[in-house]
Amino acid sequence: MIQVKNLQKVYNEVTVLDIPALNISNGESFGLVGNNGAGKTTFFRLVLDLIQASKGDVLVDSEPVAQNDNWKSMTGSFLDEGFLIDFLTPEEYFNFVGKLHHKSSDDMNLFFESMKDFFNTEILGTRKLIRDFSKGNQKKIGIAAALIGNPRLLILDEPFTALDPSSQIRLKRFLNELQSQMNITMLISSHDLNHITEVCKRIVVLEKGIIVKDLHTDSDTLNELQSYFAV
Amino acid sequence: MIVFNLLLHEWKKSLRAQGFYKNLAVNIMLGFFALYFAVILLFLGFSLSEILEKADSKLNPLELFNGAMLYIVLGFLTFRFLMQQLNTFQLPPYQVLPIKRATLVNFLLLRPIVSPINYFSLLVVVPFALKSVVGYYSLTVAFRFILIVILIIWFNSQMAAFLKRKYGSGWISFIVIFAILGSFAALEYFKIFSLFHFSNRLFMFAVMRPYGCIFPLLAAIGAYWLNRWFFAENFYPEHFNKHIKHDNTVVTNFSFLNRFGIIGEIITLEIKLILRHKRTKSILYMSVFFLFYGLIFYTKDVYMHNYGMLFFVAMFITGLFMLMFGQWVISWDSGHFDSLMTNNIPIRTYFNANYYLLIGFNVLCFVLSTPYYYFGLRIFYLHLAAFIFNSGVNVYLLLFLATYNNRRVDLSHSAAMNYQGTTYKSFLIILPIMLLPMLLVWVLSTLFSIATALYSLAALGLVGIALRNQLITICVDQFNRRKYILAEGFRQGE
Structure with a gap:
């Protein structure tokens, strides 16, 4: 699904990301952990073609993402509030994204129905603009919008932060369902080691832009990660 | 004294805004624009007397000016209402500090009065007063005239701020204001009620008498108290933004x-x-x-x-x-x-x-x-x-x-x-x-x-x-x- 070849990103002569090779196969749930400045968001932005690589390529379905529109129809992503159109109401925003994926209003109703639990009556039908919602609810809106197009590739940057405990648990269940039923490829970063080991089957640790660990999740992974990050 | 500190903070805020230095070229260009307009306005001020003398009327320039005064007040009020930025002074960080509410509110209300942009119109009024009013009447009348104009500026800036705070700046306010202006113009045109005549009487009366300035002064103070009253009711930011948020939730369909x-x-x-x-x-x-x-x-x-x-x-x-x-x-x-x-x-x-x-x-x-x-x-x-x-x-x-x-x-x-x-x-x-x-x-x-x-x-x-x-x-x-x-x-x- 995703191939990374000789990928480098350099800002002011400082290399912030350097991945010689990385393959993420179809249907894999890929978790990215690392301290602040490790290059997680930079990597996601490179995959989404929002910044230009200093060297190398990211390929989605063997096509480079740079200067290309093809990957957009099968990718859902939410990194930060810049991915929301904050002067719309949530419904308007969902319908806008739905139209971009040629969804009918029946499709949208099904979608709203499936999100009912996750939204917990706080989001739909409030006639509030997205910019007036709390950070946690904005995050829910962003994650939900990323799922509208039935993406084959889902990219979420720290989806658990700012969510309330119940929503965190719901989101975890939700992501696991997507994983098992739809077989979508997921790229998720998190600072919470518990969550990420519960959701992802493969976990990569980044430090200062370099991959230092590439683990397949099993019962020891959490301990291994915890001892790695212990100071 | 605290008000002085607050003003200092505002000044620092503008100096330390990241865009200030990066945008030096823009600032210089804006400076030139301001200078250009200032020169045009001064020129207008000096020639206004002659222009008004040519007008087809028995009235002298000051009488004509005073006749137009209420229209000018309404016009500028509209303009301010649409354009003037509300003082979006960051209240919350100050609300938690031991500063009296009255001080904060006073600062919010009085800051626009210190801003030089408000006095641009004096560039027209002062030359006109010194050239024309002194000629027709006396220096004292000219000073009273200038004073009245300054008071009107205060009134306008306070009143516009109040209207905007109270009613927000949605389409409805826009239409209401235009309707008011339009109906006055229509009444004038069909000679039913002459706002011009009324304005002329009112301001000539104010200009000619030593105590005449009291009326615009009272109007300015009144507008200031309207704002004070509004703030007494709505001190918390959540109340401030109520109107703004409210008119945003009108979900339009295209x-x-x-x-x-x-x-x-x-x-x-x-x-x-x-x-x-x-x-x-x-x-x-x-x-x-x-x-x-x-x-x-x-x-x-x-x-x-x-x-x-x-x-x-x-x-x-x-x-x-x-x-x-x-x-x-x-x-x-x-x-x-x-x-x-x-x-x-x-x-x-x-x-x-x-x-x-x-x-x-x-x-x-x-x-x-x-x-x-x-x-x-x-x-x-x-x-x-x-x-x-x-x-x-x-x-x-x-x-x-x-x-x-x-x-x-x-x-x-x-x-x-x-x-x-x-x-x-x-x-x-x-x-x-x-x-x-x-x-x-x-x-x-x-x-x-x-x-x-x-x-x-x-x-x-x-x-x-x-x-x-x-x-x-x-x-x-x-x-x-x-x-x-x-x-x-x-x-x-x-």
Whole structure:
């Protein structure tokens, strides 16, 4: 699904990301952990073609993402509030994204129905603009919008932060369902080691832009990660 | 003394704003504009007396001025109501400190009175008073006149702030204000009630008597207390924003655009963007004022053979919205740029949508400018040529050059005197778009005739319309080259 070849990103002569090779196969749930400045968001932005690589390529379905529109129809992503159109109401925003994926209003109703639990009556039908919602609810809106197009590739940057405990648990269940039923490829970063080991089957640790660990999740992974990050 | 500290903080805030130094070129240019207007106003002040003496009336200049005073007050009140930025002083960090509420409120209310921009009108009034009023009456009367004008400025700034705080700046307030102004003008015109006469009596009375200043003073103090009262009721920010939030939740439907597919969706999105942000809304209001720009030129014979200038005016009027919004079509999406770039929107579709939006604006302006045909068929030819040229040439230039504005634009503040996100590039962009065609028309009409000039520019426009696909491809390629620079710039807050 995703191939990374000789990928480098350099800002002011400082290399912030350097991945010689990385393959993420179809249907894999890929978790990215690392301290602040490790290059997680930079990597996601490179995959989404929002910044230009200093060297190398990211390929989605063997096509480079740079200067290309093809990957957009099968990718859902939410990194930060810049991915929301904050002067719309949530419904308007969902319908806008739905139209971009040629969804009918029946499709949208099904979608709203499936999100009912996750939204917990706080989001739909409030006639509030997205910019007036709390950070946690904005995050829910962003994650939900990323799922509208039935993406084959889902990219979420720290989806658990700012969510309330119940929503965190719901989101975890939700992501696991997507994983098992739809077989979508997921790229998720998190600072919470518990969550990420519960959701992802493969976990990569980044430090200062370099991959230092590439683990397949099993019962020891959490301990291994915890001892790695212990100071 | 605390008020002094607060003023100091405000000053530091503006000095330490990141844009201040980066935008030095813009600041210098704005300085020149301010100087230019100041000179024009001074000139007007010195010649106002002669202009008013020529008026067909038995009244002397001061009487005429005083007659117009209430209209001026209402006019400026409207202008301020639409344009004046509310003092968005950051209250919350101060609310938790041991500062008396009254001090904070006083600071909020009195700060505009210290701002020099409010006293620009004195540039007209002071020369007029010293030249004309002293001549007709005495120096004391002239001083009283100036004092009254200053009090009126205070009244206006307080009153506009109060009205805006109380009623917000939605469409409804806009319509109500225009209805009030319009009905006074109509009453005057049909000689039912003369506001002019009333205003003349009122202000002549105030100017001629030593205690006359008391009335405008009372009005200013009254407006100040209205604000105080409003703040006493609504001190907390949550109450402040109630109105603003309230009129935003009007969910408008542009279902007629639905049938145009994704392009229609994006156009709907842009229209919502314009209607739901303060800055874009006030540009819209300002544009409506500018529609009357032609009245200055088309009514005077002096300009009737200055074809370059006339074409400039025609281009300005028929392309008003496009010229106001065009170069910002991309940077206005700066807040949700990542969203547009990662969603299922091909870049070409994005550009097509912006293209049709601008063309739609042009058609709207062309229709709105039809009343100008009253000044003759030549205006129609001028407007038609300008409209075709705008839609066939300038539209691509704007789309192309829009990729150079890579500063994040904050849309939540009002537009008057708001140059956040503006760089020297924004001014440079206007040059080829407005000056080149003006020059071209001037050369062609001098060498051949005005008809040749208009035909040539219209032909250029038609060629541009015919080559739409190719020209948009050029814009798309340009965008792809600039995409990362734009995305990077938009992510950085100022």
